[in-house]
Amino acid sequence: MKLLARRRAVNAAMTVVTGLAVVVALVPLALLLWLVVSKGAAGLSWTFFTHLPTPVGEPGGGVGNALLGTLYLVGLACLVGLPLGVGAGVFLAERGDGRFGSAIRFTAEVLSGVPSIVVGIVAYGLVVVPMRRFSALAGGVALGLLMVPTLARTTEELVRLVPGSLREASLALGVPQWKTSLRIVLRTALGGIVTAVLLAIARAAGETAPLLFTALNNQYWNFAPDQPTASLTVQIYNYAISPYADWHQKAWTAALVLLLLVGALNLTARFLTRSGLPREQR
Amino acid sequence: MAKTHIDKSYEAELGALREQLLEMGGLVEAAIAGSVRAVVERDAVLADLVIRKDKTVNRMEVDIDGACRRILALRQPAASDLRFITTALKIVTDLERMGDLAVNIARRAVDLAQAPALQPLHDLGRLAALSEAALAKALDAFVTADPVKAEEVLEADDHLDALYLKIFNHLLTTMMEDPRTIRRATSLMFSAKHLERFGDHATNLAEMVIFMVRGTDVRHSKNKA
Amino acid sequence: MTAPADKIAVERLTAIFGKTEVLRSVTTSIPAMSVTAIIGPSGCGKSTFLRCLNRMHELTPGARVEGSILLDGQDVQGRDVDPVHLRRRVGMVFQRPNPFPTMSVLDNVSSGLRLNGIKGDHQATVEQCLRQAALWDEVKDRLRAPAISLSGGQQQRLCIARALAVAPEVLLMDEPTSALDPIATAKVEDLIHELKARYTIVIVTHNMQQAARVSDQTAFLYMGELVEVGATEQIFTNPREPRTEDYVTGKFG
Numbered sequence: 001m002k003l004l005a006r007r008r009a010v011n012a013a014m015t016v017v018t019g020l021a022v023v024v025a026l027v028p029l030a031l032l033l034w035l036v037v038s039k040g041a042a043g044l045s046w047t048f049f050t051h052l053p054t055p056v057g058e059p060g061g062g063v064g065n066a067l068l069g070t071l072y073l074v075g076l077a078c079l080v081g082l083p084l085g086v087g088a089g090v091f092l093a094e095r096g097d098g099r100f101g102s103a104i105r106f107t108a109e110v111l112s113g114v115p116s117i118v119v120g121i122v123a124y125g126l127v128v129v130p131m132r133r134f135s136a137l138a139g140g141v142a143l144g145l146l147m148v149p150t151l152a153r154t155t156e157e158l159v160r161l162v163p164g165s166l167r168e169a170s171l172a173l174g175v176p177q178w179k180t181s182l183r184i185v186l187r188t189a190l191g192g193i194v195t196a197v198l199l200a201i202a203r204a205a206g207e208t209a210p211l212l213f214t215a216l217n218n219q220y221w222n223f224a225p226d227q228p229t230a231s232l233t234v235q236i237y238n239y240a241i242s243p244y245a246d247w248h249q250k251a252w253t254a255a256l257v258l259l260l261l262v263g264a265l266n267l268t269a270r271f272l273t274r275s276g277l278p279r280e281q282r
Numbered sequence: 283m284a285k286t287h288i289d290k291s292y293e294a295e296l297g298a299l300r301e302q303l304l305e306m307g308g309l310v311e312a313a314i315a316g317s318v319r320a321v322v323e324r325d326a327v328l329a330d331l332v333i334r335k336d337k338t339v340n341r342m343e344v345d346i347d348g349a350c351r352r353i354l355a356l357r358q359p360a361a362s363d364l365r366f367i368t369t370a371l372k373i374v375t376d377l378e379r380m381g382d383l384a385v386n387i388a389r390r391a392v393d394l395a396q397a398p399a400l401q402p403l404h405d406l407g408r409l410a411a412l413s414e415a416a417l418a419k420a421l422d423a424f425v426t427a428d429p430v431k432a433e434e435v436l437e438a439d440d441h442l443d444a445l446y447l448k449i450f451n452h453l454l455t456t457m458m459e460d461p462r463t464i465r466r467a468t469s470l471m472f473s474a475k476h477l478e479r480f481g482d483h484a485t486n487l488a489e490m491v492i493f494m495v496r497g498t499d500v501r502h503s504k505n506k507a
Numbered sequence: 508m509t510a511p512a513d514k515i516a517v518e519r520l521t522a523i524f525g526k527t528e529v530l531r532s533v534t535t536s537i538p539a540m541s542v543t544a545i546i547g548p549s550g551c552g553k554s555t556f557l558r559c560l561n562r563m564h565e566l567t568p569g570a571r572v573e574g575s576i577l578l579d580g581q582d583v584q585g586r587d588v589d590p591v592h593l594r595r596r597v598g599m600v601f602q603r604p605n606p607f608p609t610m611s612v613l614d615n616v617s618s619g620l621r622l623n624g625i626k627g628d629h630q631a632t633v634e635q636c637l638r639q640a641a642l643w644d645e646v647k648d649r650l651r652a653p654a655i656s657l658s659g660g661q662q663q664r665l666c667i668a669r670a671l672a673v674a675p676e677v678l679l680m681d682e683p684t685s686a687l688d689p690i691a692t693a694k695v696e697d698l699i700h701e702l703k704a705r706y707t708i709v710i711v712t713h714n715m716q717q718a719a720r721v722s723d724q725t726a727f728l729y730m731g732e733l734v735e736v737g738a739t740e741q742i743f744t745n746p747r748e749p750r751t752e753d754y755v756t757g758k759f760g
Contacts, residue, residue, distance in 0.1 A: 097568070165605035169666065172563060173619035173673055174595030183622055188609050285758040292757065358716050360743045360755040497745030 040256030043249050049257070053219060053235070056244050063254045065221045066235040069136070070205055070261070072223070073215055073231055076140025077204050081147030085200070086193060088148070089155020094181050096156065105153075112149035119145050120210030128214060136222065136229035139215025143204040151200050158192040159185060191272060198269035202262045208233035232258045292357055296366065299349050300425070303370055306342040307421040309335065310377050311414055313384035314480060318410035320391035321473055322403045329391035332384055339381035346374045362494070369494040373424070376483045380417065383476040390469040400466045401456065405449045409477045412442045416484035423491045435488035439481055446478040514539035514677060514707040515560065519574035522555050522564060529555045532574065533733045535726055542699060542708045544722030544739065546715055548754070551728040553711040557679045560709065561597040562590040578677070595623070598675030602682040604662030606654035606669070613650040615665055619673035632672055640668035641698050660691025664698065678702065680710040684717065696721050715755060719743045727751045
């Protein structure tokens with residue numbers, strides 16, 4: 001009986017300790033949210049989403065071009081990163097058991113550990129230098145390259161999670177292997193892959209470093225892939241390092257917008273996973 | 283069949299069934315020996331004992347039947363186990379009938395003991411010995427799963443039949459010579475007939491043992507040949 | 508009764524994984540329109556034998572096959588035989604129900620047709636196959652429901668219907684009831700009795716009583732060897748081989 005009482009006491013103590021740990025861990029997150037919302041919300045208005053930035057001192061203006069630029073860059077990044085990442089992932093899962101597969105897997109592992117600014121330099125060397133100008137394309141390539149390794153590994157894991165029995169069921173129906181991979185295996189893993197893609201996009205949208213010397217920045221609307229493009233992150237960076245209180249306010253608001261964008265993507269991903277298609281086979 | 287079942291309780295159930303059948307066989311063997319001795323030695327007390335002991339045989343028949351049904355339902359026996367169980371189910375019926383035959387002879391013995399002795403009964407004693415031996419051998423064949431012994435039982439049945447015929451003719455002559463002997467002679471004749479039937483049942487057992495061991499049915503094969 | 512023609516003739520079939528011989532020189536034949544059961548302890552090569560018949564075995568890396576398997580007299584391993592085409596003739600049902608989780612009941616049944624590029628309205632085929640699989644009455648009101656919303660037993664019958672939809676001649680069943688409860692098992696077994704009028708069925712089972720209940724012919728495999736094959740009644744009442752005897756009476760395995 002004494003033992004039981006002791007065990008109960010230890011149990012209660014540990015519950016309190018772990019609960020406290022959770023609270024402590026949540027504090028920075030709550031602070032971050034509170035800071036960004038409290039400081040940024042003041043500048044939030046419709047024009048902030050739709051208008052071009054204004055020079056110092058001039059009231060109004062917004063980050064419309066930067067918001068659009070971020071979406072544009074992310075779109076370009078998807079064009080580069082999705083086929084490469086998902087394709088490599090499917091390959092690794094279906095045929096990646098040999099030496100070639102492990103080589104790719106190793107490369108992906110190394111790549112995912114490379115600092116994003118290094119990837120930016122690579123894109124600079126690959127695109128900016130030959131084109132002799134900063135461009136949206138260069139930014140897209142940089143973000144796209146960043147997406148590839150994580151996408152490849154998560155896609156591989158997700159495809160591997162598809163029970164082999166489904167593949168066998170399809171093959172036993174006389175369905176060719178390639179069709180089985182595409183129509184059954186990939187289809188079953190699709191829900192998870194979409195989630196992974198959304199998370200990769202959210203991560204890419206939050207990158208600043210690789211954009212600094214690829215997409216650079218732009219004070220105006222831009223739709224041309226060979227021209228520099230504004231982005232929320234770089235815009236925030238520029239506003240934040242400026243000496244003007246006015247711009248500091250705009251940096252907070254832009255940060256809030258970015259937070260909303262990334263948050264929305266994360267929530268969508270979460271929602272998709274929950275109502276998710278690839279349910280565990282019982 | 284040196285190998286034992288993985289499931290030891292199953293093995294034990296089959297073993298127990300085999301033991302029960304042997305015990306019942308032993309009782310029937312003793313009954314037939316006792317009943318014929320009662321006839322030959324004019325011992326009504328012994329005859330009465332045989333009659334009373336048949337209750338045990340009857341009870342064992344019911345018990346063994348139940349055990350077989352239980353194993354069939356719960357164990358789904360296959361192959362040699364299946365043949366053993368189905369054989370046991372039939373053997374037990376034959377054994378019970380054999381017990382009844384011993385009782386019939388014992389009843390005759392009670393009658394005969396009250397009347398004057400008719401004649402020496404050497405042949406009846408020999409017939410009893412043959413029937414008893416047939417049962418003993420059939421049971422032995424069953425226990426040791428030895429089809430060769432079982433075949434010997436089948437062969438011995440011919441001697442048994444011949445001896446019965448001899449006794450039958452002898453008693454017939456006795457009755458024709460002296461009609462006062464008819465009652466006693468008929469009793470003896472019935473006893474002999476019962477012993478002959480007893481031998482037939484032993485033959486049945488032997489045939490079943492052959493089926494059980496070899497899986498081939500030897501019944502009625504004489505008719506075809 | 509005349510002996511039914513052999514649908515499949517297996518001659519000296521040896522199956523190899525890497526350096527291990529999983530099956531050693533198995534020779535037997537499988538009569539048409541009947542149920543052949545394969546019994547034997549785990550790892551005796553039952554499933555491998557089955558998977559050789561529709562060339563699923565060769566999908567495993569390092570797997571090789573020697574000897575011949577004749578389907579209607581034609582070697583299924585011949586160079587001119589497309590395994591994809593063969594698998595449409597020799598359907599398969601697996602140990603665990605494996606309906607496609609992203610598809611409805613209806614789509615699962617028609618999946619073989621659709622994935623093989625056969626166009627048209629498959630509604631009639633779906634109904635016919637579901638009826639054949641004794642599932643129609645249970646699912647006719649929820650054909651659009653996800654296949655994984657069905658119970659395990661229903662899922663397995665759905666998989667049988669799915670296999671039937673591509674109109675196979677042979678149906679291979681790899682322990683089809685090992686993941687099902689007794690009632691669902693009884694339904695599948697009943698179904699096997701129905702199906703044998705139209706299909707040649709080969710069933711692998713761990714459950715000897717099941718083999719005894721559903722099959723006409725039983726083959727006993729042990730450590731990659733075919734120990735004995737014969738009429739099911741003979742195997743279970745009077746096997747010729749001592750090893751078969753010991754296995755069916757529960758003395759080893």
